[in-house]
Amino acid sequence: MxxxxxxxxxxxxxxxxxxxxxxxxxxxxxxxxxxxxxxxxxxxxxxxxxxxxxxxxxxxxxxxxxxxxxxxxxxxxxxxxxxxxxxxxxxxxxxxxxxxxxxxxxxxxxxxxxxxxxxxxxxxxxxxxxxxxxxxxxxxxxxxxxxxxxxxxxxxxxxxxxxxxxxxxxxxxxxxxxxxxxxxxxxxxxxxxxxxxxxxxxxxxxxxxxxxxxxAWTSPAGAPLSVAAIQGNVEQSMKWDPAELDAQLKLYRDMTFTSKRADLIIWPETAIPILKESAEGYLSMMGKFAADRDSAMITGVPLRQLGGHGEYRYYNGITVVGEGDGTYLKQKLVPFGEYVPLQELLRGVITFFNLPMSDFARGPADQALLQAKGYQIAPYICYEVVYPEFAAGLAAQSDLLLTVSNDTWFGTSIGPLQHLQMAKMRALEAGRWMIRATNNGVSALINPFGKITETIPQFQPGVLYGEVVPMHELTPYLRWRxxxxxxxxxxxxxxxxxxxxxxxxxxxxxxxx
Structure with a gap:
């Protein structure tokens, strides 16, 4: 003492x-x-x-x-x-x-x-x-x-x-x-x-x-929806390599084509590692496949938009094809991973300050939620799910929660498991189901009590199958923050x-x- x-x-x-x-x-x-x-x-x-x-x-x-x-x-x-x-x-x-x-x-x-x-x-x-x-x-x-x-x-x-x-x-x-x-x-x-x-x-x-x-603070807003979350397990060294682009697109396409029919098909963060405008044909093909199955497909994909000064701005995003609609641009960016503070001084000093896709802009605050199968889905890209107040703001408008991530950056460390724990807390706070789709794990379905109902092994490709239930009504935390x-x-x-x-x-x- x-x-x-x-x-x-x-x-x-x-x-x-x-x-x-x-x-x-x-x-x-x-x-x-x-x-x-x-x-x-x-x-x-x-x-x-x-x-x-x-x-x-x-x-x-x-x-x-x-x-x-x-x-x-x-x-x-x-x-x-x-x-x-x-x-x-x-x-x-x-x-x-x-x-x-x-x-x-x-x-x-x-x-x-x-x-x-x-x-x-x-x-x-x-x-x-x-x-x-x-x-x-x-x-x-x-x-x-x-x-x-x-x-x-x-x-x-x-x-x-x-x-x-x-x-x-x-x-x-x-x-x-x-x-x-x-x-x-x-x-x-x-x-x-x-x-x-x-x-x-x-x-x-x-x-x-x-x-x-x-x-139970919330109640079902409809019938359960089946989910197929694709975990590609693409090595980080291959992720942004142009020589590996076709292999990655083929991997996700084939895993989806051979998967069981599901209402929601989920791909992880930047599963399509090229700009959306360059992947329109590919997305159109996947959208037709999803629509033919009466499914909505949601995938991570980077985008660019023309800014007010005539310069392109790049965003980390999610988009929906098939039986759904909407595109979401990430708002909470990871320092050094998605943008470099003081980049005029730091870029070029070491490789870490010049990582691929580390020049993203922040998406606007007043974005609409994603829509799929007639329900509102609150999207969180990677780091965003760790912000309680930010996550609650989107969750209060939603029927389901979705977070997509690429935790390959963490390797075999405790990072991905800490990240998963925070996603589980967001589900508990909101009284809503959470779908978590990642490149290499931990992919999981989380119920409104913060418990995992389905998951698949980390560090290997696979498809996570299960059901989630759209929920309505607000927990006291979502109402009052x-x-x-x-x-x-x-x-x-x-x-x-x-x-x-x-x-x-x-x-x-x-x-x-």
Whole structure:
């Protein structure tokens, strides 16, 4: 306990280890209690630190979290980005050191302005509010990096019933509040009213979640639809090679032609690795095949459009042929994978900064959903499914959810399984079926409770067959999003700031007297 609460490197290293523990609470390990342990260590470790010490402690926690949880970045840079092992390691360390500041700044703020050691119940509530603010800010600043949120640990845990109420955000808030309340129970025992309030706050969210775990917030909007999701397992080294284009188009064509009849035929992200305008004949052929089967076919394909200044802009997109309609342009782009920040300086420095198709533009925000077989489908291309609020905005207009991806960039790392876990959470939050079609796995069908009903092996070609059910009605989270929790958090932090200021003024007056 002494190492946890006092300043110095023993405590900082322990905070780093605590951050790494969160990775074990998430996919593919799913040891959910470790998320709570991690938060307990962080909360206790900030109790006696001054702002500068808290900043270092928070940075160490973030470094441990991202160092353990984003190891797949090394695979992307080294194996597929062409960087040497040394350079890839240095780039990864630089990235981790930079994003660890997402924890350093809130912990500095906590120690300087928000912490209330003399009011343990209010202190626990303020800690949960600031923790939520940290996660929200991390998902927004500079397009965001909404990865490794603690709430995902509860997808198969006791708090999963809260997801349709307040999304993953409510779960994260509850975990932080629980951790702080458990730490403060000895202090709360000195005040009977505070103790009763603390116990109620501690137990109520867990009891509510358990009561709601099997509650269906949405209902079927029609009969089940059969699905055939094609997993081509095309090597990343072949993906954008012009010499391999015909082989890839033939692969998806033949796998589709020999598949069982299905209402929805789904191909993954950029399954057609050439511009849509160059593949019109091919798409027309596949559209006729789908229509003859009374099917809708949805595929990833890049597009270009003429911009206002007479220059073409390129987009990562999805289009529908056969018994459906619509084209969607990706809005949330992956830095370096789909666009290069400061590209005037970085392009050409190493191969990683000049990857194929790394000059995409962002699609407009006011796009219509895809339509297939008479239903509205909310599309998410790869990275987009990890943004809770963005995903909820599309899901609220939809009957079905669809995410297509090419997780080949992650290799055999834990990245694809983390990505899948976030897609499962989106289905649970929305109370809707999710179709997930990827190039090399994990392709899956996910029900409205966030459970996989069908999947096929990773790293091999195959066709995923199953059924999904269009759903209507909105979960509370789709209806209200994170606004109620945001308002509560702002009030709690504001309360802490005002109370601390009043205490300081009172102390100054007492000293003056």
């Amino acid at each position: 002494h190492w946890i609460t006092r300043p110095g490197w023993p405590g900082n290293l322990l905070a780093m280890a605590a951050g790494a523990l969160t990775t074990l609470a998430l996919a593919p390990f799913d040891i959910w209690p470790l998320a709570l342990v991690s938060l307990i260590v962080l909360y206790l470790g900030l109790r006696e630190l001054n702002p500068r010490q808290a900043l270092v402690r928070g940075w160490c926690y973030g470094f441990g979290l991202f160092g353990a949880g984003t190891s797949w970045i090394y695979v992307s840079i080294h194996t597929y980005g062409g960087a040497s092992a040394l350079l890839a390691g240095l780039l990864m360390l630089g990235f981790i050191a930079a994003i660890a500041w997402f924890f350093a700044l809130p912990t500095w703020l906590w120690a300087k302005w928000v912490r209330r050691n003399n009011a343990p119940l209010a202190d626990a509530l303020a800690f949960a509010a600031l923790w939520l603010g940290q996660e929200a800010f991390r998902g927004w600043f500079l397009t965001g990096f909404p990865w490794l949120y603690s709430g995902y640990s509860q997808l198969d845990g006791p708090l999963s019933g809260l997801a349709p109420l307040g999304g993953m955000w409510l779960i994260s808030f509850t975990l932080a509040l629980t951790a702080a309340l458990l730490c403060n129970l000895p202090r709360l025992r000195m005040n009977r009213s505070a103790l009763i309030g603390g116990v109620v706050l501690l137990l109520a969210p867990w009891g509510l979640s358990l009561a709601l775990k099997t509650h 994170s606004w109620p929790l945001t308002v509560l958090s702002v009030v709690l932090i504001g309360w802490a700031l005002v109370a601390r200021r009043v205490k300081r003024q009172t102390a100054s007056c007492a000293d003056a007297l």
